[in-house]
Amino acid sequence: MKRFLGFVKKEFIHIFRDYLTMIILFGIPALLTLLFGFVITNELKDVKVAFLDLSRDEITQQLTDKISSSGFFIRSSDLNSYAEIDQVLRSNNAKAVIVFSEDFGRKLIREGKATINIITDGSEPNMATQTTSFISAIAADFNKELAGTTMSGNLLVQPEVRMIYNPTLKSQHMFVPGLITMIMILICALMTSITLTREKEFGTMEVLLVSPLKPIQIIMGKVVPYFFLSLIDALLIILLSWGVFGLAVKGSLLLLLLEVMLYIMMSLSLGILISSVAKTMQQAIFITLVGGMLPTVLLSGFIFPIESMPKVYGWISAVMPPRYFIIIIKNIMIKGTGFLFVWKETLILLFFTLLFIGLSIKKFKVRLQ
Amino acid sequence: MMNNRETVISVRELVKKFGSFKANDRLSFDVFEGEIFGFLGANGAGKTTAIRILSGLSAPTSGSVQVAGYDAAREPEKIKKNIGYMCQKFSLYEDLTVRENIMLYGGIYGMKKKLIRERTESLLQRLNFAEYGDRLIAGLPLGFRQKLAFSVAVLHEPKIVFLDEPTGGVDPIARRQFWEMIYETAAAGITVFVTTHYMDEAEYCDRISIMNEGRIVALGTPGELKKAWNVATVEEVFVKIARPEKATL
Numbered sequence A: 001m002k003r004f005l006g007f008v009k010k011e012f013i014h015i016f017r018d019y020l021t022m023i024i025l026f027g028i029p030a031l032l033t034l035l036f037g038f039v040i041t042n043e044l045k046d047v048k049v050a051f052l053d054l055s056r057d058e059i060t061q062q063l064t065d066k067i068s069s070s071g072f073f074i075r076s077s078d079l080n081s082y083a084e085i086d087q088v089l090r091s092n093n094a095k096a097v098i099v100f101s102e103d104f105g106r107k108l109i110r111e112g113k114a115t116i117n118i119i120t121d122g123s124e125p126n127m128a129t130q131t132t133s134f135i136s137a138i139a140a141d142f143n144k145e146l147a148g149t150t151m152s153g154n155l156l157v158q159p160e161v162r163m164i165y166n167p168t169l170k171s172q173h174m175f176v177p178g179l180i181t182m183i184m185i186l187i188c189a190l191m192t193s194i195t196l197t198r199e200k201e202f203g204t205m206e207v208l209l210v211s212p213l214k215p216i217q218i219i220m221g222k223v224v225p226y227f228f229l230s231l232i233d234a235l236l237i238i239l240l241s242w243g244v245f246g247l248a249v250k251g252s253l254l255l256l257l258l259e260v261m262l263y264i265m266m267s268l269s270l271g272i273l274i275s276s277v278a279k280t281m282q283q284a285i286f287i288t289l290v291g292g293m294l295p296t297v298l299l300s301g302f303i304f305p306i307e308s309m310p311k312v313y314g315w316i317s318a319v320m321p322p323r324y325f326i327i328i329i330k331n332i333m334i335k336g337t338g339f340l341f342v343w344k345e346t347l348i349l350l351f352f353t354l355l356f357i358g359l360s361i362k363k364f365k366v367r368l369q
Numbered sequence B: 001m002m003n004n005r006e007t008v009i010s011v012r013e014l015v016k017k018f019g020s021f022k023a024n025d026r027l028s029f030d031v032f033e034g035e036i037f038g039f040l041g042a043n044g045a046g047k048t049t050a051i052r053i054l055s056g057l058s059a060p061t062s063g064s065v066q067v068a069g070y071d072a073a074r075e076p077e078k079i080k081k082n083i084g085y086m087c088q089k090f091s092l093y094e095d096l097t098v099r100e101n102i103m104l105y106g107g108i109y110g111m112k113k114k115l116i117r118e119r120t121e122s123l124l125q126r127l128n129f130a131e132y133g134d135r136l137i138a139g140l141p142l143g144f145r146q147k148l149a150f151s152v153a154v155l156h157e158p159k160i161v162f163l164d165e166p167t168g169g170v171d172p173i174a175r176r177q178f179w180e181m182i183y184e185t186a187a188a189g190i191t192v193f194v195t196t197h198y199m200d201e202a203e204y205c206d207r208i209s210i211m212n213e214g215r216i217v218a219l220g221t222p223g224e225l226k227k228a229w230n231v232a233t234v235e236e237v238f239v240k241i242a243r244p245e246k247a248t249l
Helices: A002-017 A019-041 A058-068 A083-090 A104-111 A125-148 A175-202 A204-210 A215-243 A253-277 A281-299 A311-318 A321-335 A343-368 B047-054 B076-081 B098-108 B113-126 B142-153 B172-187 B199-204 B222-229 B234-242
Strands: A047-053 A073-079 A096-100 A113-121 A156-164 B007-018 B021-032 B036-041 B062-067 B083-086 B160-164 B191-195 B207-212 B215-220
Touching: A002 A019, A002 A215, A002 B098, A019 A175, A019 A215, A047 A058, A047 A083, A047 A125, A058 A073, A058 A096, A058 A104, A058 A125, A073 A083, A073 A125, A083 A096, A083 A113, A096 A125, A104 A113, A113 A125, A175 A204, A175 A215, A175 A253, A175 A281, A175 A321, A204 A215, A204 B083, A215 A253, A253 A281, A253 A321, A253 A343, A281 A311, A281 A321, A321 A343, B007 B047, B007 B191, B021 B047, B021 B191, B021 B215, B036 B047, B036 B172, B036 B199, B036 B234, B047 B062, B047 B160, B047 B191, B076 B083, B083 B142, B098 B113, B098 B142, B142 B160, B142 B172, B172 B191, B172 B199, B199 B234, B207 B222, B207 B234, B215 B222, B215 B234, B222 B234
Parallel strands: A047 A073, A047 A096, A113 A156, B036 B191, B036 B207, B083 B160, B160 B191
Antiparallel strands: A096 A113, B007 B021, B007 B062, B207 B215
16 A cells, blocks of 8 residues: 555656646646636627517517616617618627517507517527527516506516527537536546556556556556546536636536546546557557547537437447536536436446446456466 | 575476467576576567566466566566566656655555665765755766666665666766676675676676577576687677577668
8 A cells, every 4th residue: 555655646746747737637627617618608798789670669669778778788770671680680780689570569468478589690609699598588577577567467578589590509508517528538538548658658667567566556546646636627617617607516516526536437447548559648649639539529419419410420429428428417517407317327437437447457468468 | 606506586498479479488597696697689589578477577378487486477476576677768757856766666665764765865875976866867867867777676675686678878888887786786695687788798797598589599607608609709609699590680
């Protein structure tokens, strides 16, 4: 045990003395979180909105005033026909168009329900998502006011959102889960594979193998520091996104941490497996980036939804462990679901972990024969 | 004269096969306590395979291998505790200081911290490098690193130390100093098992064996071999053995 601790200590020294490693470990995760976060929580202020009011009644007027005076939006122009919508959006004179159809007022009185259309510029997805949610909120607020007035009891203005130019637009609020997924793979798989191949390249691995240290101790000595550091990283990202952007974890924090640990173990064992294949650090980096990072970013559902991928990519993504972790972490963080909803994915991750460890041990033994 | 000494390595009919390829073909030899044993052979002759077996890294296909009193096939872990090892590639960590490296390796071999510290100080004094104790390895000259790596390999006072081409890339003066350290070590009773490409170094060994295509084709003191092959240097013996069958580059 003492032998092992000395070995772990040495690994920490390696990490803390190499500023590049430190940057990868702590700088990049923090930077990415802030970057992603600010892109998304960009405060709405004075966003130009055009109105197409075909109903021209008292209620549409009130709602228009309410929206324009909210501080978030500026009434940039009033349109006269549907044909002008495209033009005003294309010319950037408005980021969104709010449409009251001709029968808005009549419908609202007669059926107690009427629809406003919010048409946003989907080429700027974040702006579009936020514009719609802000306008929806204003409309909801307006509903309450309406209900409080002398006008009949349960009038309802229902916003109906339609995004153009980017019809498959998905909410980008998934950035934290995706980021954790990506960064854990980056740190765990990349760093362990690099540090193990570094020992091989420098010849220190030979000496370690000849020493009384058991192979499992050598590997664990590499894994333990990175396990703790990546756990700290995960916490860092969660804290940053909570503290700076107010993104709280809806589900159980304990369950989330346990799942994160499992995912870290999976990534670490992937790193060990890569290092048992790669002969040099360059190879290790290449394999991890091409075999680990790219698929995580592209195929795990982090950026592109799996449902809308061609079938073949869907199949490839089925063997990408990050895909399952994203489901788990989204469920816990955003939907707030419990273990019952993610046990299948957890089992799959466990399976991958054991598979990678098994393969690495087999590779290792073959090398020693 | 060697035969009164204790045998620390005893190899009998060692065979190591990789598939149908015989990397080691019926090797038999003994190495005695405090001896400097040169293990020579062209690249691919099977030296590395044999060293891996002797140091407990790899199991023999057949035959008996006893190292430091333990069987290489059954007790490799015990062998590892009783040997030191230094390989041709540099074996210290560049981003650790001299003292940290010594502490690390001492710790891996289960030495007490106090003992490591004592030996570190005496070692640094012996090498006249006391002021470099807290420097990173990365900034030190190769000759010194090599000497330090060797000192670290024998820090736990093993019965045998394996040196796999220890002087590769080192200048002649540093090589000379390095061999002085080897002599001191052997005089202290530690057996030195060394492979080398430098034939002048082979002359310094007590006994040498020359391998070719997986077999030991010559074994004896440098003097005996030169006499048997009727040449003036070990180098000529080596060339006569290695050349006839295969053209080496």
